Amino acid sequence: MTSLLELDNVTTFYGQMRILEGISLQVGAGELVCLLGGNASGKSTTLKTILGIVRPRSGRVLLDGADVTDWPVPRRIARGVAIVPENRRLFGQLTVRENLELGAVLRRGESLADDFDRLHALFPRLLERRDQLAGTLSGGEQQMVAMGRALMSRPRLLLMDEPSMGLSPALVQQNFQIISDIHATGVAVLMVEQNATMALSIADRGYVLSTGSIVLAGVAAELLRHDELKRAYLGR
Numbered sequence: 314m315t316s317l318l319e320l321d322n323v324t325t326f327y328g329q330m331r332i333l334e335g336i337s338l339q340v341g342a343g344e345l346v347c348l349l350g351g352n353a354s355g356k357s358t359t360l361k362t363i364l365g366i367v368r369p370r371s372g373r374v375l376l377d378g379a380d381v382t383d384w385p386v387p388r389r390i391a392r393g394v395a396i397v398p399e400n401r402r403l404f405g406q407l408t409v410r411e412n413l414e415l416g417a418v419l420r421r422g423e424s425l426a427d428d429f430d431r432l433h434a435l436f437p438r439l440l441e442r443r444d445q446l447a448g449t450l451s452g453g454e455q456q457m458v459a460m461g462r463a464l465m466s467r468p469r470l471l472l473m474d475e476p477s478m479g480l481s482p483a484l485v486q487q488n489f490q491i492i493s494d495i496h497a498t499g500v501a502v503l504m505v506e507q508n509a510t511m512a513l514s515i516a517d518r519g520y521v522l523s524t525g526s527i528v529l530a531g532v533a534a535e536l537l538r539h540d541e542l543k544r545a546y547l548g549r
């Protein structure tokens with residue numbers, strides 16, 4: 314069966330520095346997969362390589378089996394990939410609604426009414442706050458806007474870079490619930506997380522990165538029980 318996303322032996326450099334060393338991974342349609350690993354292991358670089366912000370030196374990125382390695386970012390977004398970036402990257406001087414509309418820029422001319430209805434069902438808070446400047450929202454609300462903005466492009470694959478970063482424990486819990494809810498609507502998710510236990514508790518499968526290589530991969534429930542993973546990568 315063809316995967317929605319496949320990385321085939323991807324090696325990515327920044328200048329002279331090799332960051333990813335022959336990464337291969339797959340995400341199937343509707344799957345929830347987490348990418349774990351310590352600081353500077355290459356998690357964000359992997360997501361950037363998938364979206365096309367950085368290009369691999371060798372290897373291939375495939376969407377629905379098609380080689381998109383040379384495609385620019387907008388073409389990949391049009392094909393169904395969206396990202397909730399690290400630190401959210403909202404436009405603080407724009408309203409919630411304006412930030413959300415930016416997620417739909419590639420759908421110019423289409424009505425967004427249905428999308429707003431669905432988003433507001435998922436995040437009632439964003440309806441209340443639609444005219445508020447994004448920069449004045451709480452961290453949890455900003456995370457909802459970042460997720461909402463990504464959903465406005467109607468993705469089939471949502472990339473999330475440390476979505477629980479900077480949130481209080483109560484909000485982290487709520488955040489994972491929201492990710493589960495998004496996944497339950499049929500969207501595939503590839504989620505980068507430091508919070509390995511919580512990520513694995515909602516994921517189907519996981520991969521563990523260490524200095525640019527995948528050192529462990531498997532079904533989430535098995536990774537949760539994996540002693541080596543706990544000792545070496547989860548700091549427990």
Ligand SMILES: Nc1ncnc2c1ncn2[C@@H]1O[C@H](COP(=O)(O)OP(=O)(O)O)[C@@H](O)[C@H]1O
Binds near residue numbers: 330332351354357359
């Ligand atoms: N734009 C860049 N230029 C040079 N080096 C970078 C750049 N972005 C990240 N790096 C380096 O690549 C390595 C992996 O970074 P990153 O993918 O952000 O790791 P992670 O998300 O796992 O913390 C780090 O050593 C980081 O310093």
Ligand SMILES: [Mg+2]
Binds near residue numbers: 356357358399474
């Ligand atoms: Mg990162």
